[in-house]
Amino acid sequence: MSHHFRGLCFAGRxxxxxxxxxxxxxxxxxDFEVTYxxxxxxxxxxxxxxxxxxxxxxxxxxxxxxxxxAVAEINEANDLLQKQLEPxxxxxxxxxxxxxDFYVRFSIRDLAETQILFRKAIAELKPxxxxxxxxxxxxxxxxxxxANRANIPVVSxxxxxxxxxxxxxxxxxxxxxxxxxxxxxxxxxxxxxFLNTSESAAKKLCVVGAPHLDEYITMPEERKxxxxxxxxxxxxxxxxxxxxxxxxxHTMSASGDLLKIINDxxxxxxxxxxxxxxxxxxxxxxxxxxxxxxxxxxxKNISCDQDTETPDLITAIDLCLCQRTSFGxxxxxLGKPIAEINYNHSAADRSGYFxxxxxxxxxxxxxxxxIPRLLEPEAGSETAHKTLQVLQENFFxxxxxxxxxxxxxxxxxxxxx
Amino acid sequence: xKRALFLINNVEEEVxxxxxxxxxxxxxxxxxxxxxxxxVSDWLQKQRLNCSLLSLRKTKNRPADAAKAFEIVASxxxxxxxxPGTRLESWKVLLWDxxxxxMDVDTSDCVQTVLDYFDYQLLIAPLDPHDxxxxxxxxxxKRRGVPVIALVASFLRTKETLDLPLSYTKxxxxxxxxxxxxxxxxxAEASAVQLVSSRNRHETVHPSREQKKQTKETxxxxxxxxxxxxxxxxxxxxxxxxxxxxxxHNLSPRLNLPNETAPLHLxxxxxxxxxxxxxxxxFRKERLHTKFTLLDHTVDFAELxxxxxxxxxxxxxxxxxxxxEMGIPATVYDPFLLNRSDQLLFNGQELLIHAExxxxxxxx
Numbered sequence: 001m002s003h004h005f006r007g008l009c010f011a012g013r014x015x016x017x018x019x020x021x022x023x024x025x026x027x028x029x030x031d032f033e034v035t036y037x038x039x040x041x042x043x044x045x046x047x048x049x050x051x052x053x054x055x056x057x058x059x060x061x062x063x064x065x066x067x068x069x070a071v072a073e074i075n076e077a078n079d080l081l082q083k084q085l086e087p088x089x090x091x092x093x094x095x096x097x098x099x100x101d102f103y104v105r106f107s108i109r110d111l112a113e114t115q116i117l118f119r120k121a122i123a124e125l126k127p128x129x130x131x132x133x134x135x136x137x138x139x140x141x142x143x144x145x146x147a148n149r150a151n152i153p154v155v156s157x158x159x160x161x162x163x164x165x166x167x168x169x170x171x172x173x174x175x176x177x178x179x180x181x182x183x184x185x186x187x188x189x190x191x192x193x194f195l196n197t198s199e200s201a202a203k204k205l206c207v208v209g210a211p212h213l214d215e216y217i218t219m220p221e222e223r224k225x226x227x228x229x230x231x232x233x234x235x236x237x238x239x240x241x242x243x244x245x246x247x248x249x250h251t252m253s254a255s256g257d258l259l260k261i262i263n264d265x266x267x268x269x270x271x272x273x274x275x276x277x278x279x280x281x282x283x284x285x286x287x288x289x290x291x292x293x294x295x296x297x298x299x300k301n302i303s304c305d306q307d308t309e310t311p312d313l314i315t316a317i318d319l320c321l322c323q324r325t326s327f328g329x330x331x332x333x334l335g336k337p338i339a340e341i342n343y344n345h346s347a348a349d350r351s352g353y354f355x356x357x358x359x360x361x362x363x364x365x366x367x368x369x370x371i372p373r374l375l376e377p378e379a380g381s382e383t384a385h386k387t388l389q390v391l392q393e394n395f396f397x398x399x400x401x402x403x404x405x406x407x408x409x410x411x412x413x414x415x416x417x
Numbered sequence: 418x419k420r421a422l423f424l425i426n427n428v429e430e431e432v433x434x435x436x437x438x439x440x441x442x443x444x445x446x447x448x449x450x451x452x453x454x455x456x457v458s459d460w461l462q463k464q465r466l467n468c469s470l471l472s473l474r475k476t477k478n479r480p481a482d483a484a485k486a487f488e489i490v491a492s493x494x495x496x497x498x499x500x501p502g503t504r505l506e507s508w509k510v511l512l513w514d515x516x517x518x519x520m521d522v523d524t525s526d527c528v529q530t531v532l533d534y535f536d537y538q539l540l541i542a543p544l545d546p547h548d549x550x551x552x553x554x555x556x557x558x559k560r561r562g563v564p565v566i567a568l569v570a571s572f573l574r575t576k577e578t579l580d581l582p583l584s585y586t587k588x589x590x591x592x593x594x595x596x597x598x599x600x601x602x603x604x605a606e607a608s609a610v611q612l613v614s615s616r617n618r619h620e621t622v623h624p625s626r627e628q629k630k631q632t633k634e635t636x637x638x639x640x641x642x643x644x645x646x647x648x649x650x651x652x653x654x655x656x657x658x659x660x661x662x663x664x665x666h667n668l669s670p671r672l673n674l675p676n677e678t679a680p681l682h683l684x685x686x687x688x689x690x691x692x693x694x695x696x697x698x699x700f701r702k703e704r705l706h707t708k709f710t711l712l713d714h715t716v717d718f719a720e721l722x723x724x725x726x727x728x729x730x731x732x733x734x735x736x737x738x739x740x741x742e743m744g745i746p747a748t749v750y751d752p753f754l755l756n757r758s759d760q761l762l763f764n765g766q767e768l769l770i771h772a773e774x775x776x777x778x779x780x781x
Contacts, residue, residue, distance in 0.1 A: 050699060064659075100546070
């Protein structure tokens with residue numbers, strides 16, 4: 001197939017690839033040839049190339065655009081940036097007390113490298129359109145800026161569920177999401193409200209649905225069965241009747257005593273070998289998952305899964321336990337029931353799914369006895385109406401045609417050839 | 418006697434040699450060893466060294482961290498700070514993924530508690546910019562006017578530390594390059610930098626090296642390489658995927674030539690478990706046309722050096738110092754000098770191949 005349009009897509013971490021690949025593949029089956037671009041992710045010690053290699057994606061590295069002139073420019077920019085930040089001497093004003101100097105100094109140098117090399121990459125690759133997951137990221141902000149300055153359309157997406165802005169208005173994350181993007185594709189009307197921060201921002205917002213869920217919405221029944229069998233086999237869960245996932249929240253945003261919840265769940269499931277528990281930690285907390293592994297590794301019906309694609313995992317399970325996480329919303333979109341597990345009894349902390357009336361609450365170890373009941377086919381009937389309402393607020397449509405809507409809108413941004 | 422506090426959070430034998438040297442020059446101090454790492458505590462006990470295991474009870478406070486981050490970027494310095502040559506305000510790039518990610522308000526409070534508990538007149542710590550507890554302890558000590566001695570075993574000559582201000586009272590280093598770096602690049606007084614004899618260090622840290630009777634042939638046969646092969650050894654860290662790929666590509670035409678009596682063979686030593694796990698996937702394509710050996714990180718790096726004919730690394734690191742000390746020809750492969758190796762090497766300047774010629778063609 002001859003491709004009309006060249007796309008450049010940033011993928012610096014595993015979740016960039018996971019969230020974007022379905023959309024990118026869809027575009028590649030049409031008029032687009034998309035090249036991923038990645039960069040060193042030293043501070044996070046991420047393996048930035050393996051996700052792309054696994055998908056056999058075409059990609060370039062930011063360092064492919066290095067030359068002596070670029071390095072001279074990087075050094076000059078870095079020297080200037082470093083000096084600007086230390087007007088009073090050797091310590092960076094305000095930072096040193098709370099962020100170790102190393103991270104600040106390294107990030108400044110990284111900023112100079114990234115910005116200059118993205119500019120060069122765009123000049124050399126001459127993409128017609130740039131794709132990023134979203135703008136509030138170190139690399140994508142630089143790339144979006146460079147593309148914007150070069151008058152290349154920037155297409156960004158919604159990574160997950162947003163919440164009310166916690167920052168002072170001038171530092172709110174939401175205006176930053178639309179700053180250099182030409183169009184920002186959103187899952188549903190609720191997210192539009194968060195990102196609708198100005199007239200110019202509103203013009204860039206395009207509510208379409210969740211493109212990464214398309215193929216799961218339309219997945220044939222026998223493939224769903226195979227996905228479930230694959231998960232059981234992968235974790236050697238044995239002959240279990242139901243699979244329950246616990247989407248472990250990030251420790252920084254978890255409500256209540258997370259370790260107690262995990263321990264209580266292990267006690268509960270270890271006494272019920274016909275039920276399986278699969279723990280899914282936040283992608284940035286793989287280390288925590290590793291350090292707790294000893295708690296369940298001797299138990300056949302309990303496992304931890306960090307690498308199965310999220311929609312595949314959702315397809316394979318029967319119930320999801322969660323707090324405030326996009327995982328829960330994605331479960332609902334794919335027709336899987338959820339229950340909120342939250343030991344914090346303050347009302348302020350119950351701003352999640354329970355308060356919306358779409359999930360039961362497990363607020364103590366004793367409440368776990370309700371899990372078998374939640375697995376029964378008619379369990380969700382009481383909340384069905386409310387769930388539908390929440391889904392309508394959060395998803396433009398759950399029809400499996402989001403990628404086509406995105407594709408059509410992108411074509412409008414590009415010159416006719 | 419006066420009291421000194423020695424904080425160590427990672428096991429590094431070399432540091433203890435430097436500490437011994439430091440103790441000799443400070444005979445009027447009683448040194449108390451402290452760590453926050455239980456593994457270090459266990460290791461010290463095995464070495465029959467007493468230490469106190471500190472437990473810093475931290476509760477990450479996201480709202481407090483966010484408030485502090487916003488307060489800082491709201492300062493005059495940051496509001497007007499743009500990436501040179503652009504209108505891109507740097508806080509917009511750095512705030513969420515970098516400053517917010519590494520913001521840690523409450524550790525400072527924990528460190529203050531430690532300092533109040535141990536009443537001491539001197540702080541000794543390995544110079545490790547990645548050890549955040551140590552960095553905070555050093556900062557707090559300096560604020561109290563307590564002198565701080567840095568023991569430099571690794572992490573000194575990296576491109577990041579070129580930009581990092583260092584202001585320790587005294588440094589104990591184990592090689593001339595570190596000494597030169599501190600004096601020439603970091604503005605340290607020569608009298609404040611003490612060089613510990615590398616010969617002594619070598620024997621102390623790796624006492625068994627000279628006793629090793631294993632021949633090169635035996636070691637090579639253990640890893641399945643022809644005994645006559647000339648070995649190029651390189652290290653691999655995730656941050657150098659790109660450089661290693663370039664290196665393999667450039668070396669490829671020279672490796673394992675069938676008509677050579679002593680063909681060149683490339684050994685790749687992963688620096689940690691992540692690298693061991695991922696290397697096979699990462700370099701699968703290169704494997705299709707180039708034969709090389711991926712080792713396991715559990716192999717003792719020091720044991721590989723005696724069988725090495727040429728060592729290649731991507732930046733100045735402890736492994737480079739070790740190779741140089743053993744007289745092994747070495748190359749710093751730093752295409753375009755992105756890792757600023759030209760500024761990190763001093764007496765070892767000749768190790769660096771110039772940017773435009775930065776392929777290890779000089780191996781013979």
